Amino acid sequence: MVEPLFCTIEHLSASVHKNFVLNIPNLDIPKNKFITILGENGAGKTTLLRAILGQIPKLGLIFFPGLGEIEKISAHDRAKIMSFLPAHDHCAFNFSIAEFLELGFPQGVYLGSEEKKQRIERVARELNIPYEALHKPIYSLSSGERKKIFLGRVMIGDADAFLLDEPYSYLDPFNTQELIEHLKKLVAGGKTILCVSHDLRAAYRHSDYVIGIKNGEVHGYGTAKNYLSPEVIKELFGIVAEIVVDHRGQNLLILNI
Amino acid sequence: MNRQGRCTLSPGYFFIVCTLLLVIVIAVHTLWGLEGISQTEFFSDIFMPGSPTKHLSIEQFIFKDIRIPRTIAGLIAGFAFSIAGVLCQGVFQNDLASPSVLGISSGAAFFVILAYVFNFISRSWFFLPFVAFLGALSSLLSLSYFFLSRGRVSMKELLLVGFAISTIFSAGASLGLRHLIPSPIKAGEALSWLLGDISIRPLPMVVAYLPIVILLLIAAISFSRSMDTLSLGDDVAQSLGFEIKGLRIKLIALICLLEATGLSLAGVVPFIGLIVPHIARSFIGPKHRNLIFASGMLGSILLLCADLVGRTVNPPQQIELGVIFSFIGAPFFIYLVLRNRRTW
DSSP states (O other): OOSOEEEEEEEEEEOSSTTOOEEEEEEEEESSSEEEEEOOTTSSHHHHHHHHHTOSOEEEEEEETTTEEGGGSOHHHHHHHEEEEOSSOOOSSOOBHHHHHHTTSOTTOOOOHHHHHHHHHHHHHHTTOOGGGGGSBGGGSOHHHHHHHHHHHHHHTOOSEEEEESTTTTOOHHHHHHHHHHHHHHHHTTOEEEEEOOOHHHHHHHOSEEEEEETTEEEEEEEHHHHOOHHHHHHHHSOOEEEEEOTTSOEEEEEOO | OOSSOOOOOOHHHHHHHHHHHHHHHHHHHHHTTOSSTTSTHHHHHHHSOOOTTOOOOHHHHIIIIIIHHHHHHHHHHHHHHHHHHHHHHHHTTOTTOOTTTTTHHHHHHHHHHHHHHTTOOOTTOOSHHHHHHHHHHHHHHHHHHHHGGGSSOOHHHHHHHHHHHHHHHHHHHHHIIIIIOSOHHHHHHHHHHHTOOOSSOOHHHHHHHHHHHHHHHHHHHHTHHHHHHHTTOHHHHHHTTOOHHHHHHHHHHHHHHHHHHHHHHHOOOTTHHHHHHHHHHHHHOSOHHHHHHHHHHHHHHHHHHHHHHHHHSSTTSOOOHHHHHHHHHHHHHHHHHHHTOOOO
């Protein structure tokens, strides 16, 4: 890859549990792209995200151009580069939606209250959270609505990259589609999206790059159309897939489940 | 206000109502049952002693030397306990946590009884806050030893380990109280401290705590933004640029200081740190910047009310604060546990 890089991973060996290690000899993650990380359960996708975030002990280097190795970057700067959505997000107290979104501003961001309010309203609009709902307590929301405010929390701080662990879970097809469109817009606006997902069809159709992870190692990576062939899907997940061309001439990934 | 919602009361109104209530409660607490307060000289004699020949009446002495220290002690203790409760719930990201539920009060109680056993506490009450602080710290540290490294803790684990710690320290305190304190007078003093009592505190000591509690309040409020973010969980708060470990340690130290303040003035008053933050949160929401101060005010009001009840139900006998709060607090705790069976 010759594009500008978001980060470079060298000789990485990271683990969250004693009996699992993620080993990556070398991996470049491009900047300003929509990248999907695919792999079966327990393959090490979340471990990769957490290693990039600098949240777990590791050997090896994760190097951010212009900033240096992740461990040398201050927590404050890390929050400016990337914003993280865990797979199971939660909140200990019953904030209102607006209050909750406000929590997403990273430390050291000093915006006026009017500016903050505008940002909150803008993000809510982008994620189809109705304005009237902003004062609603978050514990009254359904799982899907909850997912949207968690995504909003991630996006409110305006980081360079969004690391999303299963952003589409709990969302209905319409909201998934809207979210993907919004993520693509963000990429067009200069952001980097690095998302862990099990939605193969969306990964094939919408992401720029795909990274396949299997048994704690990188199986392969490349542009979605090049890398994500039926053979690769068979190797990654053990399922049968086909690529067909629809009447508009678009390639679609079909799963024969 | 429904089960999941909350009153939409603006913080401004809430604080006005609280201030009014507080003024009323203070007035009733200091003046209730005193005769002669309707005369205009009653206060001017006390506060502006113009003629040295004029002697104060017994009622005036009671007001000056007993009621005022008692009211201030209750005010500060209620304030400190409630803020400690808010911080506890924030640190453990759990609205069932509170100093008494987690065994922090018991730890302090055990240390104070130990101090009585070794005759460490003199009449000046000077050592009490230090001993209480060490006790609170020791039980909070033993609790943190289990949890700090593990990030989010399940409610069950937290409450059970807190319960176990509380039981150990309570057993130690009972042992000391029953068998080891040398003089019966000291034992009586220690027992009334264990049950929560603000009746015999000298005025200079009580007033000395005022600046301390104000400093602690400012410190607590300065952490409010970080504590809001902490409720998203450790990993997310970290990814937002917050330094979690240092924050936790500072907050734990602050909780111990607040507890020590409350304990020195009022003895052990269980459950106040659990109940008050809940009430405050249901009115003005969980954002800590308002919540901390609101809880402090509500705590003062509640503690003074409880003291008022305790001393007027069956005079001249007094019902201790700890007894009253246990009767209110334990059922409230059960209610919270049942209510908390939610999917979040």
